[in-house]
Amino acid sequence: MISSHLSSFTGLPVLPFTPGMTLPGDPSAVAWRLEVEDFEADPAEFAALVAALRDEVPADAVRALVIGEWGSAYERALPVDLLVEAAEKWTSLRAVFLADLVSEQCEISWLAHGDITGLLAAYPSLEVLRVRGANELRLDPVRHAGLRELVFQTGGLPGSMVRAVGDCDLPALERLELWLGRQDYGGDTGVDDLAGVLAGTRLPALRHLAVCNAEFANHIAAAVAAAPVVPRLEVLDLSKGILTDSGAAALLAGQSLTHLRRLDLHHHFLTEGVCEQIVAALPGVQVDLSEAQKVEVYNGREYRFTAVGE
Template sequence: MSIGHHLDALYGLPAQTFPGPGDAPRPVEPDTLAWRVGSDVYDAGEAWTAAFARFCDTVDTTRVKALIVGAWEEAYEENSAAVIEALVAARDRFPALRALFLGDMAGDECEISWINQTDVTPLLAAFPDLEEFGVRGGSGLGFSALTHGALRSLVIETGGLSAEVVRGVGGSDLPALVHLDLWLGTPEYGGDSEVADLAPILSGARLPSLRHLALRNSEMQDAVVGAVAFAPVVARLEVLDLSMGVLTDEGAAALLGGQPLTHLKKLDLHHHYLSEPVKERVRQTLEAAGVEVDLDRGHVEGDVEDDGTVWRYVAVGE
C-alpha cells in the first residue's frame, strides 16, 4: 500500500496549498494555516525553490507557524538538498515557525520509497524553536545525533529506515520530546536496522518527556515487540503504537508476557497477523483495565503460495 493523501493539518492548523504562479492566494491570516509549498514531480513548470521564493515574497513569513514542504521536481531522482538549503537560508524570515514537514507527497506523485532525501539535521539546527518535525521518504535520508531543546514531536515515515538514522535518533538528546513515530519498513527499501539499534530509544534515558512511542510498519515487528515488552521507557508511556507491521501471535504473546500495559491510554496494533484467540486475549487483558486497543485490519493468513510459503507485508512499502 502507498500513501494516498497529503497532510490535512500540521501543528493543529489546517493545511493550505500555496497557489501556483498567476494565482493569488486568498486573503488569510498567515498564522491560521499550515502552508504547503510544492512543485510538480513530473514536468515541473516551476522549481520548488522558485515557488518558495514567491511564498516568501507574498506571505508575511514572520507570522507563519507551520510549513509543509510538498513535492519538488524529479523527487524520484533529485534529493531534498536544494530545498533544505533554501529553508536554512530563509531561517531569519520565519521567527514564529514551530512545525515543519518535509516531503508531503502522495503515491501518485512519488511513492514513499522513491522520495530522495538527504541529511535533515541542518533543518533542526537552523530552527532551534521547532516543536514538530516530520519527514517522509527514507532513500538517502540522514539524521545525525543532535541536541534540540524545543522539539516535542518527531515523525519519520519510510518504507525502509536505515540503521544509521535509527541510531542517530537514539543518540539524540531530546528533553522535550513527547511524541516519537518511526516507520521502520523493510530491507527491500533500505530498512536495515536491527532491534539492538533501538536500545537507546527503548531505555528512554535521552527522552525523559516521551509519552507516545510508535515503532511501526516493520517487517521485524515480532522482534521489536519482544524488546518493547521489557523496555524501561514503556512505564511512562500513554500511547504505544506497534501498528502497520508484520505482527504475529508470537509477538503478541511476548508483549502480553512482559511488563504490565494497563497504565496505557491506547495500544495500537492495527494491520496485524493475529489469530482470533490471541486478539481476544489482548482485548480481555487490556480493555478491562480501560485501555483503548486498536486491532483493526487484521490479516490472519497472509498470502499463501502453492508450495505453502506464507508472505506477510507491512502496510506501507514501496
C-alpha cells in the same frame, strides 16, 4: 500506500501557496504548502517558489510548512537548504512536513532526501517535524530543546537513522514515530539499533511511541516488553507490521502495560483467540486490533507484508 495529501497539519488547514495570490485574512491561520506542478521541474522553480513565499507572506505568519513535490523527487534530494536559509526570517515557524507526496507522484521508498540535521539546527523553536520517505536520509545526533513531535513515515528506515534518533538529546519530545518498513526497501533496522530509543534516557518527556510498520514486529514486541521507556508511555503503537501470535505472547509476558491509555496493534496477523487474550489482559486500555490480515500463500510459501512498503 499513501493516497491523499494532508488537508490539515498541526490543527491548521493546508493552503497551497501560489505567487501573487490573494492572502487569507489571517495568513498565520494556515499551513502553507509549497509544491511545483511539474514532477520533473528544474530546481530553480522550487527555489523561486520558496523565495516568493518569503517575499509575499509576512514572516511571522509562516507558522507551518508542508513541502510537496519539489521536482524529480525520486532522484533529487529535497532542498532543505532553502528552508535553512530562510530561518533568520521565519522565526515563527513551528512545524514542518517534508515530502507530502502520494504514491501516484512518487512511491514512498523512492523519495530522495539528504541531511536534515541543518534544519533542526536552524530552527531551535521548531516543535513538529514529520518526514516521509528515507532514501539517502541522514541525521547527525543533535540536542534540540523545542521539538515535541518527530515522525518518520517510511517503507524502509535505515538502522543508521534509528541510531541517530536514539543518540539525539530531545528533552521536550512527547511523540516519536518510526515506520521501520521492509528490508527490500532499505529497512535494515534491528533491535540493537533501537536501544537508545527504547532506553529513553534522552527522551524524558516521551509519552507516545510508535515503532511500527515493521517487518520484524515480533522481535520488536519482545524488546519493547522489557524496554525502560515503556512505563512512562501513554500510547504504544506497534501497528502496521507483521505481528503474529508469538510476538503478542512476548509482549504480554513482559512488563505491565495496564498503565497505557492506548495500545495500537492494527494491521496484524494475530489469531482471534490471541486478540481476546490481549483485550482481557489489559482492562481499561484502548486496544486497536482492527485490520486483521490474512497470510498470502504462493507456490506453497507463506507471505506477510507490512502496511507500507514500496
